[in-house]
Amino acid sequence: MSKKKTHEIIDVVEEQKLPVLRHGIRLADQKGEWLGEPEVPDPAFAEESEVHEEESPKGVQVYKSFARQIARIKRLSDEEEYALGIKIKKYNDQEAKKKLILHNMRLALKMAHQYRRDWTSLMDLVQEASAGMAIAAQKWDPEMGTRFGTYAAYWIRAQLTKFLMTNARLIHTGNTRAGRKVYFSLPQVRRKLLLEGKKATAEEIAKEVGEDPEEVQLILSRLSSKESSLSAPIDDDASSTLEDTLAHPENNPEKIASNNEVERMVKDIIASFEATLKDERDLAIWQENLIANEPVNLVDLGKRYGVSKQRMGQLATRLKRGFRRHIIEQLGPNTQLSWLFRDDD
Numbered sequence: 001m002s003k004k005k006t007h008e009i010i011d012v013v014e015e016q017k018l019p020v021l022r023h024g025i026r027l028a029d030q031k032g033e034w035l036g037e038p039e040v041p042d043p044a045f046a047e048e049s050e051v052h053e054e055e056s057p058k059g060v061q062v063y064k065s066f067a068r069q070i071a072r073i074k075r076l077s078d079e080e081e082y083a084l085g086i087k088i089k090k091y092n093d094q095e096a097k098k099k100l101i102l103h104n105m106r107l108a109l110k111m112a113h114q115y116r117r118d119w120t121s122l123m124d125l126v127q128e129a130s131a132g133m134a135i136a137a138q139k140w141d142p143e144m145g146t147r148f149g150t151y152a153a154y155w156i157r158a159q160l161t162k163f164l165m166t167n168a169r170l171i172h173t174g175n176t177r178a179g180r181k182v183y184f185s186l187p188q189v190r191r192k193l194l195l196e197g198k199k200a201t202a203e204e205i206a207k208e209v210g211e212d213p214e215e216v217q218l219i220l221s222r223l224s225s226k227e228s229s230l231s232a233p234i235d236d237d238a239s240s241t242l243e244d245t246l247a248h249p250e251n252n253p254e255k256i257a258s259n260n261e262v263e264r265m266v267k268d269i270i271a272s273f274e275a276t277l278k279d280e281r282d283l284a285i286w287q288e289n290l291i292a293n294e295p296v297n298l299v300d301l302g303k304r305y306g307v308s309k310q311r312m313g314q315l316a317t318r319l320k321r322g323f324r325r326h327i328i329e330q331l332g333p334n335t336q337l338s339w340l341f342r343d344d345d
Contacts, residue, residue, distance in 0.1 A: 063123055070105045078147075085142030097137045100148065101130065107149050108133050108156060115160040120167070125160060132159030178211045182219045185209055273326045277319075281305050285316050 076084070081103075087096035108129035115125055136152035165180050182205070189208045190200045198204055202217035209216070230243040270291065277283050284304070288296040298312040305312075328335055 059121060059123060063126075066123070066126070067109065070109060073103055073105065075106070076100070076103045081148050082142045085140055085148065088137060089141060089143075097134070100137050101133050104133060104149060104152060105130070107152060111153065111156050111160065115157075115164060117164065117168075120164070125163070128159045128163040129156045132156035135159070176215075178209075178215050179219050181209055182211060182216055183223070186223075269327060269330050272330070273323050276326070281307075281312075281315060282319060285312065286319055289316060290319060 081100065084093075084096040084100045087093035088100065109126060112122060112125035112129045116122060132155040133152050136148070136155040139155070140146075140148055140151050142148070161180050161184060165183055185208075186205070189205050192208065193200045193204055202220055203213050205220070206213040206216040228242060230241065230246070232242050234240050234242055234245065274283075274286060277286060281301075284301055285298070289298060289301065298316060299309045302309050302312040
């Protein structure tokens with residue numbers, strides 16, 4: 001067996017999970033079968049009493065049936081794995097892709113166990129791991145010399161961490177790449193800073209993870225906040241809830257009614273003033289220039305009636321002052337009009 005071949009079939013074991021045979025490494029033969037395999041089930045296929053304590057009976061049966069089927073599938077040899085990878089890369093062979101994924105499902109189950117939480121369904125994690133493996137199968141380049149399992153582990157880990165980030169809380173936190181990075185590295189970074197005698201501030205954590213301090217601060221504030229039900233009572237007799245204290249984004253009914261009243265009054269004043277205008281030029285200036293959403297230029301209006309721009313400006317100023325007097329007549333002498341037509345005094 002060549003040196004390269006021997007290197008490819010050596011796997012560094014995880015202590016307490018796999019047997020240690022020689023200086024902390026586990027050996028496999030040319031077919032990819034582990035040497036000295038103990039007669040015990042794979043950790044990924046352990047009895048449900050050990051790994052499904054929080055699962056429902058139905059979920060246990062589904063997983064158990066699925067794990068049995070996966071256990072019957074043999075591992076691919078290096079040559080078979082390489083051939084399937086070439087078919088996928090060059091011809092986008094979907095059957096080859098399915099076979100490559102299916103024969104590596106042991107890895108998906110194993111990593112699903114590693115990322116298991118009390119609140120998760122194991123089959124949901126297996127599904128996410130399978131999705132990550134499907135992405136890896138499409139992107140894997142066998143000619144680079146990397147085993148598919150090594151490459152797929154990256155994409156499986158990415159899918160699992162994204163799933164945990166999305167579903168860990170009712171309010172999603174850190175759904176960005178930077179958010180996931182901070183979320184999963186936060187405990188280790190805090191311990192490291194503590195050992196160095198530093199305070200675990202957002203700036204120090206941002207330096208350690210190489211992310212923007214503002215993004216880190218936002219994630220930390222969300223993680224430190226507790227989720228509360230809007231229906232939770234806030235007093236002893238439970239007569240009020242948290243929802244009752246939240247302001248509506250729109251104005252309250254009294255404010256809306258007040259605004260509507262002012263709007264109606266202004267429209268009435270405008271209409272009553274317009275009714276006093278008898279001159280055709282005054283009506284044109286009023287309707288087409290002073291109160292129009294898209295005012296017509298006084299020069300154009302002047303050309304229509306054969307007068308100069310200066311004369312039309314004088315007529316417009318006279319109308320503004322007349323409107324101001326009309327408002328005072330309608331609303332009283334104490335009406336504040338300093339905001340109205342300031343440039344016409």
